[in-house]
Amino acid sequence: MASLARAPRTARAPRTTRAPRAGRLRRALLAALVTAAVAVPVAGAAGPGEVPAPEPAAAVPSTATGPPTPTARLDALYAHQRTALRAAARTADAYGAHGRAASLRTMAGPGRSFLAFDGRDGGRAVEVVGDLARAERIAVLVPGADTGLDHYDRFRAGAVALQDALRRTPGPPAAVLAWLGYRPPATASTASLTPGRADQASPRLRSFVEEIRRIRPAARITLLCHSYGSVVCARAAAGTTADAIVLYGSPGTGSDDVAALRTRAAVWAGRSSGDWVADVPHVRVPLLPGTELGFGADPVDPAFGARRFAAGDGGHSDYLAPGSVPLRNLARIVAGQEPADA
Incomplete structure (x- = not known):
């Protein structure tokens, strides 16, 4: 999403007329941002959704599901996903998307642990730190916006920094799951200004939390939702079994208050x-039906109540900066x- 200045206010305007005028100005500015987003040219020969990738196997091969311990089962799954990442890297190289291929090879490196990976349609991945x-x-x-496989290292860096901070926080063992379970919109696009991508992503996020709850039924699960990701979390809030939802760097959630999240x-x-x-501007402007x-x-x-x-x-982009x-x-x-006051 792009920065948008607040509409200026005229100090001498009567209170009864200032708010409606501000509302009109904010809507005009928002419309101007949409126009600018539509006009931004697409750079590069192939967008992230155009890089082909093989269809992932439906499940871990049956020969890998037998070990009795949770650790062994997860290790088998991680190995299965590393194989899928390497296959996607070879496909990307053959297509000429060498930057994508390099990123995928890094993701498939030793010590990396992925619960899920699908390189199609921009890419989906869930990494365990x-x-x-x-x-x-x-x-x-x-x-939030602009997160994808080509620059995945930036997303993972935040997960690693958080895990390091959790190690220094008193309490039982912790893990961070970097959930790239949807295709985030580009900042300079109309998709970053509407809830469409979030509506598609929210059922997947809710189901993912349920899967984690089955793996670790007694664990405390917290959703950390940055920027456009806060819209995704808000859409997934109703019925989620997560213990906490944290909205940071949020442009809004599409809901008027915490009660409307129904969580x-x-x-x-x-x-x-x-x-x-x-x-x-914290406004909602109706467009087409729905x-x-x-x-x-x-x-x-x-007034939101969080x-x-x-x-x-x-x-x-600094919320997960070390220290x-x-x-x-x-x-x-x-x-x-x-949390601490400062």
Whole structure:
């Protein structure tokens, strides 16, 4: 999503006329952003969704499912996904998408653990950082716009930083799951301004949490939802068995308040003072039937009803920066502890 300045207010305007005028200006600015997004040219010979990949096997081969321990079963699954990653890398190389192929080979490297991988349609992947078989605190990272296989290392870096922070947080073992379970929109696209991708992703996220709950039934599961990912989490909130949902760097959720999420999970929200998303108008404009532009209420507004946490002064992509205020507080929330004030 792109930065959008707030509509200016005229100090001498009467209170009774200022709000409607501000509303019209914000809608006009939002419409201008849509126009700009449509006009942005697509760079490169092939978009991420155009790089071919083999269809993944439906399941781990039966010869690999026999080991009795959870660790052995997960290890067999991880090995199966490494094979799928290498096959996708060979296909990408043959197609001429050498950058994608290099990224996939890195993902298939020693010590990497993937619960799922599908290289088609832009790519889907779920990576485990930590020991899922023993984890009693599990964080599921739900990414926002521009996250994909070609620059996957940036997404994983946040998962690694969070796992390191969790190791330093008192409590039982933890694991971080980097959930690239949908095709995030591009920042400079109309898809980043509408809930369509989130509506497609939310059932998958809800089902994924159920699968993790079956693997670790007593674990504390927290959804950490960044930027457009907060729209995905909001759509998945109703009925989820996650214990907590954290919205950070959020442009809105498409819901007016926490009650509208219809979730039993504790809902947290935070935004750093240097995050440009604060300037996105919190409006929802109806378009075609069943579609709207914008995501409405600001989750860090007290009226939204979320529990707020200190998120420092970094930028939109800095919430999981090593040593940062938001990273420490996100780790504390995952651990079931109260975040610090600063």
